[in-house]
Amino acid sequence: MSFKTILAGTALAFSTLAAGSAWAETIGFSQVGSEGDWRPAFSANMQNEAATYGIDLKFADAQGKQEEQLRAVRAFIAQGVDAIIIAPVVVTGWDQVLQEAKDANIPVFLVDRDVDVADKSLYVTRISADFNLEGKIAGAWLAQASLGNCKIVELQGTTGSAPAIERNAGFQAIIDQFPNMEIVQTQSGDFTTEGGKKVMEAFIKSTNNLEGICASFAHNDNMQLGAIQAMKEAGLNPGTDIKMVSVDYVPAMADALAAGEANASVELRSAVAEYIYPVILDYLKAPSDLPKWIVIPSDLHVAN
Amino acid sequence: MMVADVLRPRGAGLPRLRDTRAVWPVLALIAILVFDWVMVPNFFQIRVVEGRLFGNVIDILYRATPTALVSLGMALVIGTKGIDLSVGSTIAIVGAVISWRIHAGDPHIVILFEALAVAVVCGIWNGSLVAGLGIQPIIATLILMVSGRGIGLLINLLYGGTDPSFDSPLLQGLSTGHLWLIPTRLVVGAVLFVALWLVIRRTALGLFIEAVGGNAAAADLAGVNARRIIFVAYVLCGLLAGCAGVILTADTHTSDPVSVAMYIELDAILAVVIGGASLGGGRIYLGLTVIGALVIQALTTSILISGLRPEYNLIVKSVVVMIVLLLQSRNVRHHVTMLFQGRRR
CATH class of the missing domain: 3.40.50.2300 (Response regulator)
Structure with missing residues (x-):
């Protein structure tokens, strides 16, 4: 690699950083897919609300495939995002990629489904309905x-x-x-x-x-x-x-x-960004031990 | 010895009956219905509710109609030694188009034809890939199978897509309505079946399809334009899937591309096979294919009313299907007969 390329690369990296600094935080969100009515509404809410919280949201749709999701999470790690949100496709098979995120000092938050990992410290917390x-x-x-x-x-x-x-x-x-x-x-x-x-x-x-x-x-x-x-x-x-x-x-x-x-x-709320983003932003400001599951409340609607 | 002597005269007549294709699927259907009757004594009860016939047997016919229509199309395609995996996706696209055009305000009779036209386009796409480009059917139709539900979702987005439900007296009438006492979809299904039977059996088309499926090269040499015949089979299959799509979409009067008619292609293939056709092509059994669809639906309905835990549904279904298919196999029947004869000695 010539010196010039390295220089150009560094310049590019700095300009990306500069552009990125207009946002408080960059967060990667790996979503399951777009099945049903609820999930697209959930995705749209997360994307629309990101700006109000000053978040640069990188959204990846896994189309229902875990391998796609693992690829997205590794890409987020490579990009050096500030935090990663995962709505897991399945509960198993997460140990390694979550370890990679931990090694890169990127906190991981789960939304929707749970994951089954031996070491619970691999993710910060799960924020979802019960x-x-x-x-x-x-x-x-x-x-x-x-x-x-x-x-x-x-x-x-x-x-x-x-x-x-x-x-x-x-x-x-x-x-x-x-x-x-x-x-x-x-x-x-x-x-x-x-x-x-x-x-x-x-x-x-x-x-x-x-x-x-x-x-x-x-x-x-x-x-x-x-x-x-x-x-x-x-x-x-x-x-x-x-x-x-x-x-x-x-x-x-x-x-x-x-x-x-x-x-x-x-x-089952689809507008859940208001429950998820504040938790993540607070954690990024001052990391603390959160409970492993933060339950989003469920309201009952009845006919009058 | 004496027992064998007594049995012989009847035994002589049995092989012919045993080898009649129609026996096994019809027997399977009867067996399932008898089982239901033992389980639920009023199984065959038919009443008139809300101006239409109402009962388990009507339900089976009613629910089997869309699957039967798709299966008939599948029977033609399998007859050419092909397969069409995209029928479920075609239904998803048809549903999305219906919902979209209703939101756009088209007259509903026009929408009916638009929906069928879209289904024909799906058939033309498959036909072109298989007959035109010579791609293997399973791969060619896999393309639309995979992309079709996505296309349906994109069509839903054309009008916002947040609430893809609609009201259409015409389309719902065709699906959930009734003519005198008979559910309209049974009438629609019967009319389409007769029309298809006339096209296949009263013109040379059926013979040509079977010739092409049996041996495409030989049929070509005999002057049958194999490519054109295969193309027509896929277009007809698309059209029939479209008819099923109209019925299924109007049934729930909403467009749900992700889950509508999920795995219907597998049920359709199964119906054709239960009907006695081979995936090797060369044979079309329209009537038996309908019986095959009825077997599948009778089985589904029985499981639903049996009170069996949902975890066992698919296992029971697969076991029964396996038994039916094994009974159809001449080899298996031969071995089973040998086993019993051996024991008798």
């Missing part, structure tokens, strides 16, 4: 609304996915407190409207028009919206005959709540 709590809030609402007396059909999310497991566990934990509350049918609707509709159609047939069923609990709104369609097509009145409670609070569910076709939805 799926289990969402299930509990839904269960608590239903316990109160039904006075603890309710046969429930459940529309599960994709089998084996973290939100499906946790929302089911949280909901179950609450209804276990009430001897007359019971899940009588449960099936996976794969988190989709189509899936929720198909499953509810089958439930309607196998329970003789939902005879004796008091509520439908869906792990997300899309499935519940499908279930509402299936019930209406079968001449039932969702929201009146059957109590409808689900998780997410997407715009279409807000409409359904207003129309009285659904009763309650636990909000």
Whole structure:
């Protein structure tokens, strides 16, 4: 390499640094992908809010692939960003790349899903909603609304996915407190409207028009919206005959709540930048030991 | 010895029945339905609710219609010794186009034709890659399979895409409506089936497809333009996927490119195979393909009403499918028969 190239390179590096200094911090964000309604809204919120916090956000979409995500994180390390945010595609396989980030003195923050690493000091904290709590809030609402007396059909999310497991566990934990509350049918609707509709159609047939069923609990709104369609097509009145409670609070569910076709939805916030960025910026100013999980609160929305 | 003597006259008639292609898929369907009937005694009950027929059996027909339409297209393509992995993506694109044009304010009857036209374009794309450029079908159609759902998402962005749901009396009527007591989609499905059967079996097209699938070079020498036949098969497959796309999109009246008709290409291929066709090409069984789609849907519906935990769904489905496919194999049947005969001695 000639002296000139080195000089040019150094000059370039300095100019990048100068340009970078217009921002307080440079943060790399590796996002899972853009599936569903919630995640694109989450990405957009993170990107739009970055400027208000004086953050230069480098956004990388992993398109649902972990190898893409590992590549993005290594690129962030090479660029020498001030902090890295990861929304992990999967929970395993993170030890090495997180060690690389630690060796480079770059703090890593997790959003959304957790990671499974032997050394918990490899990341600063996880900032996310608690799926289990969402299930509990839904269960608590239903316990109160039904006075603890309710046969429930459940529309599960994709089998084996973290939100499906946790929302089911949280909901179950609450209804276990009430001897007359019971899940009588449960099936996976794969988190989709189509899936929720198909499953509810089958439930309607196998329970003789939902005879004796008091509520439908869906792990997300899309499935519940499908279930509402299936019930209406079968001449039932969702929201009146059957109590409808689900998780997410997407715009279409807000409409359904207003129309009285659904009763309650636990909000999974997509506008979470206001919970994430302040934590990171405070940490960068003065590193401290944070709890390993900072829970973003979940609100309950009910039909009036 | 005596037992064997008694059995012989019946045994002589059995091989012919056993070798009839239609027996196994139909038997599988009947077996699943009988199992359901034992499990849920009122399984076959049909009532009239909200002015239409309502019951488990109607559900199976109702839910199988889109898969059956896609499978029929797949049967043609497989007949040419090809495969079309992009049918699910075609459906995603059709759904996005419907939602987009409805938000743009087109008359809904026009949108119906726009949606089908887009599906035909998808078919032309696949047909051109396979027949025109000679790319292997699995790779050629993989391109649209991978990109199609992304294209659907981009189309959703054309109008903001935050709320891709819509209302369309015409399209929803075609999907979830009913004619007298019969769900409209069953009527639509039946009409399309008859039309396709006429095109395939009352013109030479079916024969040409089977000739090309059996041996493209020989068909070419015999004067059949193999490339043109293959191209037509992919276009028809795209069109049929488009029809399924209209039904599926209007069903939930929303455009969800990421998850609509997920893995429908696999169900379609399975339906064709359960129907007795070989992926080696050269055979088209339209009626049995529909039976294949019904087997798959009957199985899905049974699992849904069985109360089985969702974790077991896919395993049960694969085990049943494997049994059906094994029964269809003459080799396996032969070995099983040998086993029993050996024991008898």
